[in-house]
Amino acid sequence: MKQDVTEIIDQALAVLGKKWDVDNLPQAEVEFPRDEAMGDFATTIAMRLTKILKKPPQKIAGDIVDEINNQHPDFFSKIEIAGPGFINFTFRKEYFQNCLKTILAEEHSTLNTDIGKGRKIQVEFVSANPTGPLHIGHGRGAAVGNALCNILKAAGFDVQKEFYINDAGLQVKLLGQSVHARYQQLLDNDVPFPEDGYKGDYIELIAKEINRQDGSKYLNQPFNECAAFFTSYSYKMMLTNLAKDLKDFGVIFDKWQSEKELHTKGKVQESLDTLRSKQLIYDEDGAMWFKASDFEDNKDRVVKKQDGEFTYFASDICYHKDKLDRGFDTIIDIWGADHHGYIPRIRSVLEAFDLPKDKFEVILIQMVSLLRNGEPVQMSKRSGAFVTLREVIDEVGADLTKFIFLTRKADSHLDFDLDIAKEQSSDNPVFYVQYAFARISSLFRQAVEKNVSGVTGENIQDADLSVLDEDEAVSVIKKLLQYPVVFEGAVQAFEPHRITYYLQELAGVFHAYYHKHRVVSDDNATTLARLSLCKGVKLVLEEGLKMLGVSAPERM
RNA sequence: GCGCCUGUAGCUCAGUGGAUUAGAGCGCCGGCCUCCGAAGCCGGGUGUCGGAGGUUCAAGUCCUCCCAGGCGCGCCA
Structure with a gap:
């Protein structure tokens, strides 16, 4: 429908362009009028042309309408010039009946436009730390990311959905240590619980599972002697649960990319070496720094800490380079809005590698405030007092949860009141x-x-x-x-x-x-x-x- | 202090590259099942589009400043 109008206007403009002796006429924009009574479509082209032609918009509109009537008599039931120079088109009823016929004959193929033309696009979303269950904020990211991938696919993009696993670094180690402590306590070895350890019930469940499988094998072993086992066992179990929750929410990823793997394959080191050869890495205060301030960031960032461990940012340098190296035309990261300060950092990385930074898009998902009866529900993973996505799905349903997340744009705050969602559930x-x-x-x-x-x-x-x-x-x-x-x-x-x-x-x-x-x-x-x-x-x-x-x- | 996001009807929010008279849902009030599903339909809106300037023939939409709320500004992720 839109295409039909656009083509007809363009045809008229092609003829008039010669008459007016103007090339490079702007493309005619068409839009739905606010009020249906005004017509089915409207264009503001006449108003846009006033500057070029130096004629009043109503006069230009008149010329366009005359030309259209000349080329396509009786195609429209009505063409009107209104207001400051709008041209309002009204179709005949037969036109709509024919359009319906087309939809019925071609079914879904007529609904989608091929915009992607097979271009490769990657969307990375959720990417929750495997240190605790998914919460409602992850759910919002999952719903938006999944829907985005669906429409991109339907629009002819070759889409890959990826989950980035933060299985390296301090947080997963802390998870392992928390489980280790619970395990020891389970066997009456009263070791102190790590200060910032994860306190949720799920920690104990993992400890029990280890006890069920291996008995008291690790009893009285200090954490640093069995850290690798506890850490890796714990996050793998968390990941399994995470994937299950996502699946039950209707979200299935094409690829799960391990951060740790980027390290073990030497890719992180390789990326940093490349940057160092460009003099964009330097050592100071016993740490290793990336000269982000040479680019969009406002200060330099540490990539390797004084204790010799890489930072999360180090693997992210490698990860984003790697994604573009994999041949994607566009990579989209969906992040919680609290990570927005991270954008210039990643853009700086791409610039440093001479990669096209316009291929990198970030969609920020604003925080979700979970409410119950209008009262905020505290959400803290470490204290263990939070409502999980799983609980929300069980309570109000996956369809409803997804729909609510998708009724507002990603970048606006969202109050999710469980009681209101349920109260309204019939309405x-x-x-x-x-x-x-x-x-x-x-x-x-x-x-x-x-x-x-x-x-x-x-x-x-x-x-x-x-x-x-x-x-x-x-x-x-x-x-x-x-x-x-x-x-x-x-x-x-x-x-x-x-x-x-x-x-x-x-x-x-x-x-x-x-x-x-x-x-x-x-x-x-x-x-x-x-x-x-x-x-x-x-x-x-x-x-x-x-x-x-x-x-x-x-x-x- | 600096940066990003948000501020539209009582409430929750839409408003597509500026444009004809600013919308929806909920809530509230009143109607509609002898008739295909009443989880539905019909009717009822006096909004400083946070405020002030500016650009434009035309601003909820673009620019500047201010106010309010949220979030960042780690050798955490």
């Missing part, structure tokens, strides 16, 4: 959308049950769509035709939440149509036409929900 936007889908499924079951001629399963034969000329029907078709436009915008802006809003609107116009017009009736021709409309709605609802990673139930 919730996600059910509103799913209900429309289930309702249509029910209509088809109805039609089959009543042996409506021309309907088998959900296939409809030879429907004459000209009866779909009610205002509500036209509104529904128009809304269907907006999907590709919304989709394209969501892909280009990396904003899956736009789909969420769209689906609510689509469900809304459908419910309104349903109440006004009886679908399955004694009039066979009308039944077939209306079922066709429903089928179109169902296809788009299904597609949109799939993008969000939310289920589309046939019955509720």
Whole structure:
């Protein structure tokens, strides 16, 4: 639909451009008018041309309209010039009926635009430390990342979903030490618990599991003698649980990249050597530094500490270089907003390697404040007092949780009140959308049950769509035709939440149509036409929900 | 102190490269099931778009300053 208008305007401009003796006319932008009464599409091209042509916009608009009417008489039912120089287009009803026919014939293929053209794109998200269960903030990252990958894939990108495992460094060691202490305590060896150790119940569960498997094998062994075992056993068990939680949330990664592996394969050292050869690494105060301040960062950063250990940043230097070396056209990192200060650091790294930093994108996910009855729930992994993603899913459901996360843009704060989510659960936007889908499924079951001629399963034969000329029907078709436009915008802006809003609107116009017009009736021709409309709605609802990673139930 | 994000209806939030009269859901009030699913529909909105300047024919949208909230500013990750 959008394409049709754009092409027609461009054709008119091509002719007028010669008449006006101007080349390089700007591309005509089309948009949906705010008010449906103004028309189906509008363009501001006439106003944009006033500076170039030095003529009043209404005059230019008049020329454009005349040319369009000349080239395509009777294509539109109405073209109006309004306000300061808008051109408002209104299609004929037959146009919409034909568009619906196309959607039904081509199904999902007509909904997505090939924007990616096979380009490789990688999205790294969640990447939670394997030192504790996933919390609600990880859930938000998972929902957004997953939906983003879904739309990118649908838009023709070759997408890889990656989870970066922080299995090196102090935090996992601390995890191992915490488990070690609990293990000793379990066997009545009362060793002190590490000061900043992880205190959650899961620590004890891991300790018990080790005890179950190996008995008292490590009793009275100091941590530094069995650190490797406790650390590696603990984070691996955490990772297994993490992957399971994510899977139950509907998120499956293509690749799990180990930080530790970057070290053992010597890649970290290699990256630092390269930087040193460029004189971007220096030693000072017994530590090793990267000259980040030569680039976008405001100060230099330590890559190797005085104690000889690499920092997290050292592996991140290597990791981001490695990602681009793997041949991705774009790499997207999804981070918690509290890591935003890290962006200039990574951009500096890419610059230091002469890598194109515009291939690196960061999507920041703002904090989620978990509330219960309006009261904030404290979230601290180390104290062990937090609500896990698993608990939230069990309490309010995965579909609902994902949908809520996807109803606002990533970069805005979000209050997630468990009680409100549950209270509203019968009156919730996600059910509103799913209900429309289930309702249509029910209509088809109805039609089959009543042996409506021309309907088998959900296939409809030879429907004459000209009866779909009610205002509500036209509104529904128009809304269907907006999907590709919304989709394209969501892909280009990396904003899956736009789909969420769209689906609510689509469900809304459908419910309104349903109440006004009886679908399955004694009039066979009308039944077939209306079922066709429903089928179109169902296809788009299904597609949109799939993008969000939310289920589309046939019955509720 | 410096940096990033946010500030739109009572509440939670949309608002796509500036543009025709600023929207939705919830809540609240009133209607609608002898009829395909009432998890639904219909009707009811007087908003300093945080504030002040600026750019523009045109600003919720762009620029500057200020105010409020959140988050960063580690040889933690």
